[in-house]
Amino acid sequence: MSDLEEEYRLEYFREEGFERVECVSCGNHFWTRDPEREVCGEPPCATYDFIGDPGFDEEFTLAEMREAFLSFFEDHDHERIEPYPVAANRWRDDVLLTQASIYDFQPLVTSGQTPPPANPLTISQPCIRMQDIDNVGKTGRHTMAFEMMAHHAFNAREDLDDPGQYAFEGEVYWKDRTVELCDELLDELGADITEVTYIEDPWVGGGNAGPAIEVIYKGLELATLVFMCMEQDPDGEYELKDGNTYSYMDTYVVDTGYGLERWTWMSQGTPTVYEAIYPEMIAFLKDNAGLSYTDEESDLVGQAARLSGNLDIDDVDDVEAARGDIAAELGVDVAELRDLVEPLEHIYAVADHSRTLAYMLGDGIVPSNVATGYLARMVLRRMKRLCDTVGVDAPLDELVDMQAERLGYENRDTIRDIVRTEVEKYRETLERGSRRVEDLAEEYAEREAPIPTDDLIELYDSHGIQPDTVAEIAADHGADVAVPDDFYALVASRHDEEVAATAQSGDEDRFEDLPETEKRYYDDQERTQFEAVVLDVFEHDDGYDVVLDGTHFYPEGGGQPADTGTLSTDETTVDVTDVQEEGGVILHRTDDELGKGEFVTGRIDADRRRQLMAHHTATHIVGHAAREVLGEHIRQAGAQKGVDSSRLDVRHYDRLSREEVEQIEHVANALVTANVQVSQEWPHRNEAEAEHGFDLYQGGVPPGENIRLIHVAEDVQACGGTHVARTGDIGAIKIRSTERVQDGVERLVFAAGEAAIRATQETENALYEAADILDVDPQNVPETAERFFEAWKDRGKRIEDLEEQLATARAGNTDDATEVDVGEATAVVQRIDADVDELRATASAFVEEGQIAVLGSGTDSAQFVVAVPDGVGVNAGEVVGELAAQVGGGGGGPADFAQGGGPDVDALEDALEAAPEILRQVRNA
């Protein structure tokens, strides 16, 4: 990394009289204005100097600090950008949550494919780092949710052969200006800039790298200035700290991160960051939990906080270890200190978790068992447990709402609704789990054994019960629990980590020389016949790929299947069975060859295309209708169009009721009836985003400078598909079914136009058929079906009754039966051709009269039931076994009541005749 040393010799440092110093404590190099300075200033080389002694002129609230930062950079020629959602998986598939402001611009902007929304820009980006979840509240400075204030500049080298190859050109500013801006900001806020140190700390991450500077003031790292300018390259000449080699890129990006919470904290000098950023919430929670401290106690708490802040603590284990040292230093008992501090730590965490949830739910994340939804669920459940532990009894939705209000979210009702639903789900899970644990605990308490680890793992992995909870409940029932230290590792080992990565072989090279195909289907979406020239033909395994200069054939994409049809010359016609796009070149897969340079007429299967267009526009309409009916949080989670039906997956926190589905249908069809125009436009993406916001990207974020927008009434989406001209062209929309494809994702299966009629007819036919069978009007089917079902059940019971009566009667009349004496009891051997239920009833009746019953039946197959009264030394199971063997089958059962049979009905009579002999043998045995 010393290779990057030169990178830090900034003109700005020279002009301002900075010196480069090696920290006597940690050996890192840093830049300072103070010639006397020997240490870098970052803990553990130094301690916090601002607790009780704020480092800025004025105190700022979170909102004030945010505004101060953004307006400072606005005043210095940066454009202010609205923050992106915290759910980063809405525009990239490599991460779930937004963890830094630069995430907003990866990968399309940083790679130069897409222009930034402004250049340079400034933003305060809400971020969530789940990896800090255990530290929150304990270390005094970790928060799971935070805002990363930032300014970014996107530069491209000026000596490029083709400056137009990237979406931004030239240099906006680079290292000197970046440090200067940071310095100026600190100065303006009244920081003593001679105390500020700039530590050299090269940055590596995600395949990129570059020099970076940590900005330290009074012991606190306030900002990191990253100069992203290198990429991983096996032939690169710079080997960096991750052991990989890197080389310089054509583009270079200023990536800064200023922790809003830390700046606010610095301005206030409170013992912990939490008191600085949401004081009113901390106060509320303390009050609600009934926490109060004497002056002496709060003094102690404050000192402990300061001490733990000064220790360079990065995770919980360290906190626990350090607690002893802190207690010793303060001269108090460890247990006493813990009792004092722990409830506060929980309250800090609750405040932080509320804020995290406000961000997540406010940005449209719906709790579920997958992806970001799962993370939201984890946070909520953890928050609930913390509240219970510390004795906060305010409803969770109220706590989250306090933060949502502060953060200015407008969908607060939905957020509350989601939280309530989710808390209720958790309550049910806990209840279900507790019952399970209680049963287990009682069982093991009786055996005086501890609950085994296997059961603990299953309780957690399959039923969501934490080992702690198990221990708690078990203790109430007198059972022990030994939680192994490597519990979570054991859980992990139950999950096989075989993720087969499917390597994609790209042979796109062959299309490299071809021009991009003109996408004429966008010019006239209705047109199904056109002329074109064959540019090239590639032979394929089972056909040919024909490339034209332009086409009306829509290639598969955006959930819309490809068009089919034909291509004809004067001599020949070939079928187009599939259409794909690769790197801008559209391939028509045909069953026969066409000559290069030939003029062809393309004809698209118009019915199919019309149906697909109707379904595509209908997808937008159904999504829009669902949002109207269910709430603003409704977002597309996936979609697939088809000819007969299509489906739209939306994120929602509950199952859809029949009424909701009907309402969605109503709203959708009202839009169809209104016959509004469906229009497309190709605005610059920045304008589109500025006007319509991030919700444009229901189906993913497309690359490029201009994006295609489809307007259907107020609904606007970025979309590449083909659409009908007016909503009336759809005809009708029928929602056929809904299913829960995951927790938190509802699938709406619907049909539009002709397919809607067909679908309706299908269901109607089923109803008519049922009505016909029941011989009633369709309207009366439910009522009649119920009546029939009830009658059928009644008859079942009646039959059972009668069977019993019949059995008793049979037992009293043994005219056609053979009676055999078997020791002290009489055996009745009888053939009754009836089903097994009846045999059983009859056998029971004989037994009640003190007789052994050996009954046979020979309808479809041979069946036996043998029943023996108590105290008679005959094993029914053995008898049945012998009998069944004679009819080629088997049987068995308990000693007093057995059954069996076999396929050979003809042998039944012989078997029954042998029964007396078998009984005697069995008795003797």
Place this chain on the structure above:
RNA sequence: GGGCUCGUAGAUCAGUGGUAGAUCGCUUCCUUCGCAAGGAAGAGGCCCUGGGUUCAAAUCCCAGCGAGUCCA
């Protein structure tokens, strides 16, 4: 996206291939001035659906539907 668990009376759950059970709730009766409660009797089950294995499936296998949970 993957793993695991579950689906039986109105509710909660037993039931490891051989006659479907318990507790609570419900109905009726008894006890009581009444209530809490107690006693007695009773009603209430396509054992999620569809295939398969078997003489025999609530039970074993496969698929589907529904629910829960852990992980990325």
